Amino acid sequence: MCEHHHAAKHLLCSQCDMLVALPPLEHGQKAACPRCGTTLTIEWDAPRQRPTAYAIVALFMLLLSNLFPFVSMNVAGVSSEVSFLEIPGVLFSEDYASLGTFFLLFVQVVPAFCLITILLLVNRVAMPEKIQARLARVLFQLKSWGMAEIFLAGILVSFVKLMAYGDIGVGSSFIPWCLFCILQLRTFQCVDRRWLWDDIAPAPKIAQPLKVGTPGIQQGLRSCSCCTAILPANELVCPRCNTKGHVRRKNSLQWTMALLFTSIMLYLPANIMPIMITDLLGSKLPSTIIAGVVLLWSEGSYPVAAVIFIASIMVPTLKMIAIAWLCWDAKGHGKRDSERMHLIYEVVEFVGRWSMIDVFVIAVLSALVRMGGLMNIYPAMGALMFALVVIMTMFSAMTFDPRLSWDRKPEPDHEES
Numbered sequence: 001m002c003e004h005h006h007a008a009k010h011l012l013c014s015q016c017d018m019l020v021a022l023p024p025l026e027h028g029q030k031a032a033c034p035r036c037g038t039t040l041t042i043e044w045d046a047p048r049q050r051p052t053a054y055a056i057v058a059l060f061m062l063l064l065s066n067l068f069p070f071v072s073m074n075v076a077g078v079s080s081e082v083s084f085l086e087i088p089g090v091l092f093s094e095d096y097a098s099l100g101t102f103f104l105l106f107v108q109v110v111p112a113f114c115l116i117t118i119l120l121l122v123n124r125v126a127m128p129e130k131i132q133a134r135l136a137r138v139l140f141q142l143k144s145w146g147m148a149e150i151f152l153a154g155i156l157v158s159f160v161k162l163m164a165y166g167d168i169g170v171g172s173s174f175i176p177w178c179l180f181c182i183l184q185l186r187t188f189q190c191v192d193r194r195w196l197w198d199d200i201a202p203a204p205k206i207a208q209p210l211k212v213g214t215p216g217i218q219q220g221l222r223s224c225s226c227c228t229a230i231l232p233a234n235e236l237v238c239p240r241c242n243t244k245g246h247v248r249r250k251n252s253l254q255w256t257m258a259l260l261f262t263s264i265m266l267y268l269p270a271n272i273m274p275i276m277i278t279d280l281l282g283s284k285l286p287s288t289i290i291a292g293v294v295l296l297w298s299e300g301s302y303p304v305a306a307v308i309f310i311a312s313i314m315v316p317t318l319k320m321i322a323i324a325w326l327c328w329d330a331k332g333h334g335k336r337d338s339e340r341m342h343l344i345y346e347v348v349e350f351v352g353r354w355s356m357i358d359v360f361v362i363a364v365l366s367a368l369v370r371m372g373g374l375m376n377i378y379p380a381m382g383a384l385m386f387a388l389v390v391i392m393t394m395f396s397a398m399t400f401d402p403r404l405s406w407d408r409k410p411e412p413d414h415e416e417s
Helices: 049-065 086-093 097-122 129-145 148-162 174-189 193-200 252-272 289-298 302-330 338-368 381-399 403-407
Strands: 010-012 019-021 030-032 039-042 069-075 078-083 167-170 221-223 230-232 276-280 283-287 375-379
Touching (some): 010 230, 069 338, 086 097, 097 174, 129 381, 252 302, 252 381, 276 338, 283 289, 302 338, 302 381, 338 403
Antiparallel strands (some): 030 039, 069 167
């Protein structure tokens, strides 16, 4: 079976809207946009076998992670052991069903669903084309919401926090979970969006001539946000994946600013209200995010304190400032520095998810530290508020259209004859 089946030889960059003619690629090579540097497509060796192998082993590791004890703790002869599935169970029992739901969705359900979907699509499992297209649409929409590797980082931070109280041990599920995190990331990396959509159905043909090096908006063209097909600007529904779209995301700045203001309003109570409560010998000690950073720093855990400070305080704050700056620039203010705005947008897209690390730390601590009258840790309302801040800022970044920053820049010397 021939794996080089691409019919479309042109792409509109999803980040800057430049029309690019794709060169012939060897295995392992990638094509990048000459204007903004965004990776457009990658020619993987064995594009069916590699993701299939990674996905199968990753799902097996996920199964093992749920079958055996995960982590344990011993304090003054009192032991506590928790399995993977007990973590959301504790959150539900403590009337924090929302945090338990976030944990199940982001850490287990979304990664597992994406891996199963990849297996079905890359191996051409017999199913109607509409169902294939729908699965592919959901896959690329959910991919960024899988946070297994962030939860792993949260576990490591939890260990450092708990070492001051007792002995921490890992169970039989810990190594399989580490392998699952690595393998699921590798699976996603080996799936090229353009290759997968060309495998489902050919891209619709464009009747008009294409000017390589010219933005699509200047040619009356738009790119499908889901399957990357090039479409006429007035064609609102993609004939290949049935995704609705416009030349630019409709009301992009309005949605971005509305979600940004919502996250700002949630951010203040998230930092003021306790994120967890430590019950130590009957004394309940509430802890805020800032108080936790100060405590870790005072105990000499400087690297962990720095990680929590950066992920939970600095990153959300800078991300809100960056999103506001992107919107201000897209409205026509400031210098026409599209390259800088593009870099800021890429950083915002990458780091936003990692602020969830503190929420996962609380989930692990709440499930593991159950020592009867000796010591217990409970989640508090601040944790829910902070989780909502992270989710709102992620939505805010997703609704922003990065092509708006490039629309301001004149392109007299990008056309090719």
